[in-house]
Amino acid sequence: MSVGRFQAGVAALIRRASDGQYLLLKRSEEKDYGPGTWECVTGRVDQGESLSAALHREVAEELGDETRVQVDWIIGTTHFYRGEPSLDAELLGVLFACTLTSTAPLRLSREHSASRWLSAEEALQEFPPGNWLHRAIRRAETLRALAPDALLDCFHQQGFEI
Numbered sequence: 774m775s776v777g778r779f780q781a782g783v784a785a786l787i788r789r790a791s792d793g794q795y796l797l798l799k800r801s802e803e804k805d806y807g808p809g810t811w812e813c814v815t816g817r818v819d820q821g822e823s824l825s826a827a828l829h830r831e832v833a834e835e836l837g838d839e840t841r842v843q844v845d846w847i848i849g850t851t852h853f854y855r856g857e858p859s860l861d862a863e864l865l866g867v868l869f870a871c872t873l874t875s876t877a878p879l880r881l882s883r884e885h886s887a888s889r890w891l892s893a894e895e896a897l898q899e900f901p902p903g904n905w906l907h908r909a910i911r912r913a914e915t916l917r918a919l920a921p922d923a924l925l926d927c928f929h930q931q932g933f934e935i
Contacts, residue, residue: 781818781867784866787813795893797888798835805855816830829842835882844871845869847868848868848916849912851905
């Protein structure tokens with residue numbers, strides 16, 4: 774098999790520590806892919822940019838420059854096509870569980886038309902089991918319940934870049 778060409782992406786599933794709710798964003802109707810659908814912060818990795826740098830840049834771009842998150846762990850990876858399969862549409866992504874650390878009000882970019890905070894229970898009711906947000910939130914909740922504090926401390930101190 775030949776070496777492929779693809780884009781890299783990141784996603785930040787952001788949880789508010791004070792009440793355990795997750796931030797969900799509605800994609801603008803003007804978006805070329807998935808208009809009007811609900812998601813978390815997502816975006817592509819720029820050439821020469823680390824996954825961590827891309828995640829923090831996307832959070833600032835989509836929620837405002839003063840919005841800060843702490844990356845807790847990697848929820849999972851994804852492989853999909855943005856539309857019909859083609860060299861320009863293939864994307865490999867990494868989904869991170871994050872905790873909101875700033876108190877500044879969120880300022881949505883034009884990429885999104887609405888936002889809402891939902892508990893895990895509300896989100897799991899809202900999105901069917903086959904939906905990627907359902908799977909991501911269920912996995913994030915499982916990891917949160919099972920991961921030892923020492924592991925979370927390690928990720929907070931060392932990050933994920935090797």
